[in-house]
Amino acid sequence: MPQRVLSAELPAHVGETxxxxxxxxxxRTLKTVSFLVLRDRAGLAQVVGADLDGHPEETAVxxxxxxxxxxxxxxxxxxxxxxxxxxxxxxxxxxFDLYRPEVRAGLAVQLDAAPLAFRHPGRRAALAxxxxxxxxxxxxxxxxxxxxxxxxxxxxxxxxxxxxxxxxDYFGRPAYLAQSPQFYKQLMVGVFERVYEVGPVxxxxxxxTGRHLAQYTSLDAELGFIAxxxxxxxxxxxxxxxxxxxxxxxxxxxxxxxxVSFADALRIAHADPDEPDLAPADERAVGExxxxxxxxxxxxxxxxxxxxxxxxxxxxxxxxxxxxxxEIVTGGQRLHRYDDYVAALAGRGLPLEPYRSYVDxxxxxxxxxxxxxxxxxxxxxxxxxxxxxxxxxxxPRDRTRLEP
Amino acid sequence: MPQRVLSAELPAHVGETxxxxxxxxxxRTLKTVSFLVLRDRAGLAQVVGADLDGHPEETAVxxxxxxxxxxxxxxxxxxxxxxxxxxxxxxxxxxFDLYRPEVRAGLAVQLDAAPLAFRHPGRRAALAxxxxxxxxxxxxxxxxxxxxxxxxxxxxxxxxxxxxxxxxDYFGRPAYLAQSPQFYKQLMVGVFERVYEVGPVxxxxxxxTGRHLAQYTSLDAELGFIAxxxxxxxxxxxxxxxxxxxxxxxxxxxxxxxxVSFADALRIAHADPDEPDLAPADERAVGExxxxxxxxxxxxxxxxxxxxxxxxxxxxxxxxxxxxxxEIVTGGQRLHRYDDYVAALAGRGLPLEPYRSYVDxxxxxxxxxxxxxxxxxxxxxxxxxxxxxxxxxxxPRDRTRLEP
Numbered sequence: 001m002p003q004r005v006l007s008a009e010l011p012a013h014v015g016e017t018x019x020x021x022x023x024x025x026x027x028r029t030l031k032t033v034s035f036l037v038l039r040d041r042a043g044l045a046q047v048v049g050a051d052l053d054g055h056p057e058e059t060a061v062x063x064x065x066x067x068x069x070x071x072x073x074x075x076x077x078x079x080x081x082x083x084x085x086x087x088x089x090x091x092x093x094x095x096f097d098l099y100r101p102e103v104r105a106g107l108a109v110q111l112d113a114a115p116l117a118f119r120h121p122g123r124r125a126a127l128a129x130x131x132x133x134x135x136x137x138x139x140x141x142x143x144x145x146x147x148x149x150x151x152x153x154x155x156x157x158x159x160x161x162x163x164x165x166x167x168x169d170y171f172g173r174p175a176y177l178a179q180s181p182q183f184y185k186q187l188m189v190g191v192f193e194r195v196y197e198v199g200p201v202x203x204x205x206x207x208x209t210g211r212h213l214a215q216y217t218s219l220d221a222e223l224g225f226i227a228x229x230x231x232x233x234x235x236x237x238x239x240x241x242x243x244x245x246x247x248x249x250x251x252x253x254x255x256x257x258x259x260v261s262f263a264d265a266l267r268i269a270h271a272d273p274d275e276p277d278l279a280p281a282d283e284r285a286v287g288e289x290x291x292x293x294x295x296x297x298x299x300x301x302x303x304x305x306x307x308x309x310x311x312x313x314x315x316x317x318x319x320x321x322x323x324x325x326x327e328i329v330t331g332g333q334r335l336h337r338y339d340d341y342v343a344a345l346a347g348r349g350l351p352l353e354p355y356r357s358y359v360d361x362x363x364x365x366x367x368x369x370x371x372x373x374x375x376x377x378x379x380x381x382x383x384x385x386x387x388x389x390x391x392x393x394x395x396p397r398d399r400t401r402l403e404p
Numbered sequence: 405m406p407q408r409v410l411s412a413e414l415p416a417h418v419g420e421t422x423x424x425x426x427x428x429x430x431x432r433t434l435k436t437v438s439f440l441v442l443r444d445r446a447g448l449a450q451v452v453g454a455d456l457d458g459h460p461e462e463t464a465v466x467x468x469x470x471x472x473x474x475x476x477x478x479x480x481x482x483x484x485x486x487x488x489x490x491x492x493x494x495x496x497x498x499x500f501d502l503y504r505p506e507v508r509a510g511l512a513v514q515l516d517a518a519p520l521a522f523r524h525p526g527r528r529a530a531l532a533x534x535x536x537x538x539x540x541x542x543x544x545x546x547x548x549x550x551x552x553x554x555x556x557x558x559x560x561x562x563x564x565x566x567x568x569x570x571x572x573d574y575f576g577r578p579a580y581l582a583q584s585p586q587f588y589k590q591l592m593v594g595v596f597e598r599v600y601e602v603g604p605v606x607x608x609x610x611x612x613t614g615r616h617l618a619q620y621t622s623l624d625a626e627l628g629f630i631a632x633x634x635x636x637x638x639x640x641x642x643x644x645x646x647x648x649x650x651x652x653x654x655x656x657x658x659x660x661x662x663x664v665s666f667a668d669a670l671r672i673a674h675a676d677p678d679e680p681d682l683a684p685a686d687e688r689a690v691g692e693x694x695x696x697x698x699x700x701x702x703x704x705x706x707x708x709x710x711x712x713x714x715x716x717x718x719x720x721x722x723x724x725x726x727x728x729x730x731e732i733v734t735g736g737q738r739l740h741r742y743d744d745y746v747a748a749l750a751g752r753g754l755p756l757e758p759y760r761s762y763v764d765x766x767x768x769x770x771x772x773x774x775x776x777x778x779x780x781x782x783x784x785x786x787x788x789x790x791x792x793x794x795x796x797x798x799x800p801r802d803r804t805r806l807e808p
Contacts, residue, residue, distance in 0.1 A: 004629070006549075021597075021629040023769055041549065041597040060628075060771035087629070088740055091769035115591035115765045124595055131552040135542075145410075145445060148535040150621045150780070152799045153557070153604050154570075156806045166558075168581070169571045171608065171618075171803050177572070177581075184799060187519035187808070191528055191798075193425075193445040199603060200557050204575065214575075217554045224464075225408070225425040225491070336464075336492055357808035361519045365427055365495035367464035376554070394595075395556045395588060399575050402560045404591070404761035 002064060007038065007045035010077040013067045020045055020063040020079065023119070024091075026099040029053045036084065037099070038063060039121070046073040049082035057099065058091035058119070107388060114395055114404055126392050129247045130217075130380050134198055136246030137219045137374070140239050146194040146221060151184035153177055153200065157354035164204040166214075177202035180373060182312070183358040185222040186334060189369045190361065196221040198376075206399065210388040211280075211326065213377060214397040222371030229317035229333045232370040233259070233300055236321055236329055239374065240298065249383050251297060257321065258290055259300035277308045280326070287325025298323050311344045317370070323382045331372025338362040406468060411442065411449035414481040417471045424449055424467040424483065427523070428495075430503040433457045440488065441503070442467055443525070450477040453486035461503065462495035462523070511792060518799055518808055530796050533651045534621075534784050538602050540650030541623045541778070544643050550598040550625060555588035557581055557604065561758035568608040570618075581606035584777060586716070587762040589626040590738060593773045594765065600625040602780075610803065614792040615684075615730065617781060618801040626775030633721035633737045636774040637663070637704055640725055640733055643778065644702065653787050655701060661725065662694055663704035681712045684730070691729025701728050715748045721774070727786045735776025742766040 004019045022040030029035075034052040038045045038061070047063055055061055065082030095113050096105040098120045103110055110117035118124050138148070155178045158165055166177040181197050188195045197220045205212040221239065226232060241253045266273055268289045269282035278286070278301065290299035303316040309332065318332030335341055341359045345352055352359065380392040390396040395404060408423045426444030433439075438456040442449045442465070451467055459465055469486030499517050500509040502524045507514055514521035522528050542552070559582045562569055570581040585601050592599045601624045609616040625643065630636060645657045670677055672693045673686035682690070682705065694703035707720040713736065722736030739745055745763045749756055756763065784796040794800040799808060 021771065023594075041551075058769040060769045062629075087771045088766075088769055089742070092767045094768055115594055116768055118592075118595045127553070127595070128551060130554065134552060134554075135546070138539075138542075142539070147445075147532060148538060149531070149798065150534065150538075150604070152619060152801055154606070154619055154801050154806065167573045170806055173806070175806055188522075188798065190427075190519055191522045191531070200554070202558070215556060215558055225466075338493070361808075362492075363496045364498055364520055365462040365464045365492055367425065367491045394553065394592065397556050397558050402558065402574055402577070402579055404765075 006042035007040050008042035008075060010045055010067050010079070011069075011075050014069050014077055015067065017064065017066050018079070020047070020065075021087075022061065022063075024055050024057050024059045024061055026057060027053050027055070036063075036082070039119070044074050044121070046070070046078040047082045047084075048078060048080045049084070052082065052084055055084055055086055056090050056093065057097075058094055058116075060087040060091075061085060062087055107390060111390060111396060111401065112404075118394055123391070126380060126384055126386060127394055129249070129384060130376055130392060132246040132248065133243040133376060133380060133383075134217070134219065136242035136244070137239050138196070138198065139246070140242030141194075141196045141221060141235075144194065144235065144238065146196045146223070147192040149181075149185065149188050149192070149195045149197050150199070151178070151181040151188075151197060153202070164206070166202050166204050179203055180218060181220050182310070185220055185371060186312070186366075186369065187358065187361050189222050189224040190364070190366055193225065193367075194221075194223040208399055210390070211378060212398070213389055213393065214399070216378075216389070216393070217376035219374040219376055220371065221373075222369060224367040224369040226333065226368050226370050228368075229302070229314075229319055229331070229370055232331050232333065232372055233257075233319055236331060236372050236374075240321070240329075243374075243379065244383070247380075247383060251383070253298070254296055257298045257300050258294040258296050259302055259319075260286065260289075262301055262303045262305065265301045276305045278320075278327075283322050283327055284325035287322050290322070311348050311350060312341070314340075314368075314370070323379065326378065326382055328378045328382060329372050329374045331370065333368065333370035336362065336366045336368050410446035411444050412446035412479060414449055414471050414483070415473075415479050418473050418481055419471065421468065421470050422483070424451070424469075425491075426465065426467075428459050428461050428463045428465055430461060431457050431459070440467075440486070443523070448478050448525070450474070450482040451486045451488075452482060452484045453488070456486060456488055459488055459490055460494050460497065461501075462498055462520075464491040464495075465489060466491055511794060515794060515800060515805065516808070522798055527795070530784060530788055530790060531798055533653070533788060534780055534796060536650040536652065537647040537780060537784060537787075538621070538623065540646035540648070541643050542600070542602065543650070544646030545598075545600045545625055545639075548598065548639065548642065550600045550627070551596040553585075553589065553592050553596070553599045553601050554603070555582070555585040555592075555601060557606070568610070570606050570608050583607055584622060585624050586714070589624055589775060590716070590770075590773065591762070591765050593626050593628040594768070594770055597629065597771075598625075598627040612803055614794070615782060616802070617793055617797065618803070620782075620793070620797070621780035623778040623780055624775065625777075626773060628771040628773040630737065630772050630774050632772075633706070633718075633723055633735070633774055636735050636737065636776055637661075637723055640735060640776050640778075644725070644727075644733075647778075647783065648787070651784075651787060655787070657702070658700055661702040661704050662698040662700050663706055663723070664690065664693075666705055666707045666709065669705045680709045682724075682731075687726050687731055688729035691726050694726070702726065715752050715754060716745070718772075718774070727783065730782065730786055732782045732786060733776050733778045735774065737772065737774035740766065740770045740772050
């Protein structure tokens with residue numbers, strides 16, 4: 001048996017007999033010859049032989065044949081005199097055709113058959129971009145002296161707000177799924193100064209929108225010994241640049257992102273100056289402004305009113321990053337003194353007790369620090385122009401969807 | 405203000421005035437001079453000045469001074485004429501001294517104060533090794549053409565067994581925390597051929613042992629178009645080699661790991677030949693045998709009896725990898741035909757319905773495939789000779805521990 005090669009490697013093997021593994025992407029039979037398009041993890045390959053049509057689309061196959069140059073074949077080479085062996089029983093017809101340029105089915109139908117829908121090269125590209133973006137995030141932060149951490153997803157108290165918590169029966173006592181690694185990454189600043197985590201977070205979102213998921217992948221970072229939130233924003237810029245770069249998107253990320261104050265953002269969006277937050281339409285208006293005025297797909301909004309930010313926020317030193325008019329990053333400087341935490345909780349009418357083990361850590365010398373979180377699915381959806389975050393994750397979880 | 409440098413960089417700055425950031429690790433006052441050992445993310449630095457003892461241990465500080473060469477200082481350089489500024493209020497005394505060679509407190513006391521205990525350089529090293537091992541795992545698999553995936557942790561049915569499931573209230577209906585990404589990684593073989601995930605898994609372990617956690621980090625991989633489980637074992641070997649290499653452990657990983665059959669493993673351990681699984685003592689005996697006979701810290705045991713392996717296992721094509729006499733990896737070839745899944749579930753008396761969306765995917769052409777999972781905390785504990793997996797994770801979760 002010859003060595004397996006990938007579809008994309010065929011041009012380097014012209015004249016040789018090789019083995020391809022993959023799926024029957026498409027078959028076509030003419031009078032004297034049959035064609036088969038094979039799909040593997042690297043792409044598509046054209047296969048020509050005498051009798052190739054016995055295997056329905058999506059059957060997993062092994063194909064041996066001779067590689068010849070052919071200008072009109074994908075990559076400039078194809079397999080001829082091919083023999084095909086099925087590696088599993090003939091595939092049933094999928095609920096939608098995977099060989100068409102676009103999947104002709106609604107999103108709900110595709111999500112019901114997610115393991116199949118993502119075989120489509122176009123849809124697969126979104127998941128590949130997620131993997132690449134996560135790689136770019138990690139590589140950037142590794143190079144900046146950050147250490148990866150792994151924190152608990154089962155917690156005793158809410159980190160963000162009590163509103164959208166999933167309850168868990170934890171050996172007979174109540175626990176919750178972590179809405180973020182916020183407290184843990186702050187505590188770990190005391191150990192490593194600079195930490196990051198790539199992991200799932202959980203929000204029992206009651207709303208069914210195109211930008212919310214009940215579980216999403218959060219790219220979290222936190223760093224100590226900062227002057228203020230602008231030190232954090234510089235790391236955000238580096239991380240985004242690394243993510244865009246690895247994802248190979250045709251998108252210029254400038255030397256820095258423009259920034260506007262929250263008050264200016266409201267003015268740009270012609271919103272009520274007393275609004276405590278930006279509505280989605282406001283974010284779109286600010287995004288358009290950034291493109292118009294700065295030619296930037298990204299724009300920071302800084303200094304959100306404290307009332308709408310979590311209790312651990314240090315004064316007005318907060319920011320969001322909008323990407324094409326949607327918030328994909330939120331961050332800021334945090335409180336770092338024990339007394340400030342006690343006051344901040346009291347000021348919000350929150351009890352100290354559930355936060356005791358977190359707040360106590362600030363008695364032992366925590367430097368000024370801050371951090372941020374990037375929603376991976378939102379980032380990828382914006383990057384690829386997908387209308388719904390559910391297209392940027394293989395198996396989305398929402399109010400109605402728990403399978404597959 | 406001079407540029408900040410790290411403790412480890414001092415030797416490159418002799419003669420310069422620099423800024424250090426970090427924590428007061430230890431202070432010592434002699435008659436005319438005071439010493440201070442500063443700890444930052446890179447290590448320790450010796451600081452000498454006139455009046456440095458005003459800041460208790462663990463206070464976060466900024467220190468400016470002149471770098472001079474000093475053979476007896478860590479790294480061969482120290483800071484003199486130093487001025488210290490506290491960046492937060494004076495630290496309270498920690499519940500145990502962090503400047504001693506070992507933390508003098510029981511594990512439970514340390515875990516209660518985990519954010520502090522992991523500031524100790526020795527304990528911090530275990531978490532740094534975790535980060536390095538995960539990096540080595542990913543880099544190895546990236547180079548082998550694997551794609552990272554992010555799968556749901558909220559699921560409708562058990563993946564491994566119904567015994568140790570955490571129940572979640574999912575918008576009013578029952579759901580569970582995923583015990584593994586098993587089904588999802590298999591389904592994604594149909595998309596990317598080769599996939600991996602680094603993420604949390606959840607087991608409601610009723611036992612309080614030194615090798616079990618209620619949440620641990622699972623390094624999962626799955627690959628298609630394999631001949632049998634030995635193709636999977638080769639990837640395990642590469643991954644472990646990459647992990648040991650990145651963690652910088654003084655441990656030789658040979659060109660391949662020795663392997664024994666399950667029957668031979670029972671014989672080596674002098675166990676009853678009818679035993680369906682290896683007990684911890686048996687694993688230790690096999691580990692000692694591998695060191696004695698092959699000089700290897702690692703040994704594969706292959707062909708476990710099917711009764712003790714999950715229903716998706718393909719015949720006897722299963723394996724565990726023991727590291728210093730403890731199972732840290734489990735894997736094997738999986739079933740890949742729809743009919744085989746239906747038969748396997750029926751054979752175990754399991755209903756098909758909860759597994760429908762998983763099993764159905766095998767109607768659409770799945771190649772022969774297999775995979776494995778490495779427990780990160782167990783790996784690091786074995787690598788560093790830690791007696792308890794709780795020493796290899798910052799915030800362990802077990803039957804009694806939900807905080808910090």
